Amino acid sequence: MRTGFPARVQALRVRVPRAAMAIRWAERFMGASGVGGGRVLVCFLVCSRYAGRSGRRQTVFLAMFLMRGGVGRAGPILAGMQRQPFTALAAVYDAIMADVEYDHWADFVLTFARDGGLDGSGGALDLACGTGGFTRELRAAGLDVTGLDFSEEMLREARARLPGVPFVQGDLRSFALPERFSLVTCVFDSLNNLLTPEDLGAALGRARAHLRPGGLFAFDVNTRVGVRELWEGDAIEGLAPMADGGEVHYHWSHHHDAEADLGVVQAFCRVGELEFVETHRERGYDPADLEPLLAGAGFARWEIVEYPDYAPPEPDAPRVWVFAWAGNE
Ligand SMILES: C[S@@+](CC[C@H](N)C(=O)[O-])C[C@H]1O[C@@H](n2cnc3c(N)ncnc32)[C@H](O)[C@@H]1O
Numbered sequence: 120m121r122t123g124f125p126a127r128v129q130a131l132r133v134r135v136p137r138a139a140m141a142i143r144w145a146e147r148f149m150g151a152s153g154v155g156g157g158r159v160l161v162c163f164l165v166c167s168r169y170a171g172r173s174g175r176r177q178t179v180f181l182a183m184f185l186m187r188g189g190v191g192r193a194g195p196i197l198a199g200m201q202r203q204p205f206t207a208l209a210a211v212y213d214a215i216m217a218d219v220e221y222d223h224w225a226d227f228v229l230t231f232a233r234d235g236g237l238d239g240s241g242g243a244l245d246l247a248c249g250t251g252g253f254t255r256e257l258r259a260a261g262l263d264v265t266g267l268d269f270s271e272e273m274l275r276e277a278r279a280r281l282p283g284v285p286f287v288q289g290d291l292r293s294f295a296l297p298e299r300f301s302l303v304t305c306v307f308d309s310l311n312n313l314l315t316p317e318d319l320g321a322a323l324g325r326a327r328a329h330l331r332p333g334g335l336f337a338f339d340v341n342t343r344v345g346v347r348e349l350w351e352g353d354a355i356e357g358l359a360p361m362a363d364g365g366e367v368h369y370h371w372s373h374h375h376d377a378e379a380d381l382g383v384v385q386a387f388c389r390v391g392e393l394e395f396v397e398t399h400r401e402r403g404y405d406p407a408d409l410e411p412l413l414a415g416a417g418f419a420r421w422e423i424v425e426y427p428d429y430a431p432p433e434p435d436a437p438r439v440w441v442f443a444w445a446g447n448e
Contacts, residue, residue: 200396204312205249207395209272211367211388212250213280214359224306225256227427228337231442232302241301241331246291246322246338247309251277251284258284262302267294291322299331305338308438311346311401314381316412319404323416323443330445336418337442339426345437346382346403351375365390376400406432406439419446 202208233239239262245254248266250273257264258281266286268274274286287296291305291313303326313319326336341349350373359367368389376383384399406423413421421443425432432439 200394202395202397204397204399205268205270206272206397208386208388208397209250209270209276211359211361211369211390212273213252213276214361214367215357215369215388216252217359219252219307221252221256221306223427224253224339225260227440228302228304228306229257229260231337231429232335235335235442235444236333237301237335239301241334242298243302243304244296244298244300244329246303246305246326247307247312248277248286249273249307249309251280251286253304253306254284255281257302257304265296265298265300267291267296291325292318293321294325294329296329298329299334300329301331301334303329303334303336305336308339308341308401310338311341311382311403312399314400314402316404316408320412320415323412323418327416327418327443327445332445333447334445335442336445337440339438339440340404340409341382341401341438342405342432342436343380343403343408344405344435346401347375347380349373349437350382350384350401361390409439409441413441413443416443417445418443420444 205212229239239260243257243262243264245251245257245264245266246268248254248268249270251266254264254266254277264284266274266277266281266284267289268277268286269288269290271288274288277284277286287294289296291310305322305326310319310322313322323336326338330336352374354370354372356370357368359369361367369387371384371386373382373384375381380402382401382403384401386397386399388395409423421441422429423432423439423441424430425436426438426440
């Protein structure tokens with residue numbers, strides 16, 4: 120029996136950010152009680168108890184709206200807010216990610232690469248490059264870098280940020296470029312967007328096929344614990360200044376879908392009158408999941424470590440970095 124709110128009501132949690140926790144509690148209660156028609160009423164009662172003053176005001180409005188049968192009318196509006204992953208988000212991604220330490224990540228990767236004998240020649244390929252935050256650091260370090268991503272919207276931002284850097288549209292699981300590279304990278308959970316081991320294995324195979332002999336593939340992934348525990352019931356909210364002088368209000372609520380074993384992010388953003396939601400899903404991968412896939416993709420050897428000290432991962436590490444070498448064939 121389905122015990123949660125219908126999808127349309129689920130989407131409302133991002134319209135009522137401070138009530139998200141309360142709605143989750145309401146869902147748990149409903150799951151236990153099997154209440155059907157009283158869902159909206161329970162939501163109202165619990166939200167008004169736990170959502171704080173502003174959340175209470177919004178939930179009163181919401182509950183009245185729902186009890187008057189407003190869900191039917193709200194559905195198309197909310198459905199209209201839903202966008203495909205990494206499409207609408209592209210325009211606000213850099214503002215929201217302004218504090219990401221791409222420069223430190225690049226030092227981390229390039230130090231490992233240099234210590235392993237790479238001298239910076241032979242070109243670099245930044246997979247799932249997004250808007251080019253990490254690509255820029257590779258470029259700044261003097262590498263001849265190419266970026267690749269699935270999303271044309273993200274690539275548009277990357278091209279504007281780094282004119283002169285080649286950016287190509289492609290899928291991690293199937294891309295084929297004419298060049299081979301000494302260094303291939305893929306950072307910031309990008310490989311967690313691949314939701315099956317088969318898809319991840321295909322992407323590792325593509326990365327391996329684009330390495331020169333003795334080349335290095337460096338990537339990070341969230342582990343199962345990282346996706347399950349860090350994302351359970353978490354939310355981030357903020358206001359970020361944009362390059363054009365405007366600002367983006369974002370509220371991203373995270374939860375773990377235990378049945379599918381996926382982390383799910385409802386990424387709500389508002390810029391002026393424009394509002395949208397993107398739903399992102401991630402699967403966590405542990406070192407034990409990665410090892411057979413790395414072997415199957417044809418890597419000669421690899422190290423799985425934690426950032427920033429290159430230490431072997433603790434069993435509860437939320438994120439690991441992988442350095443996988445192609446053989447010198
Ligand atoms: C979290 S963003 C990271 C972007 C960038 N690496 C950064 O550090 O800012 C994940 C990126 O993965 C890309 N992506 C997801 N699935 C993909 C796929 N199957 N093929 C290519 N790119 C993909 C998305 O378009 C998005 O730009």
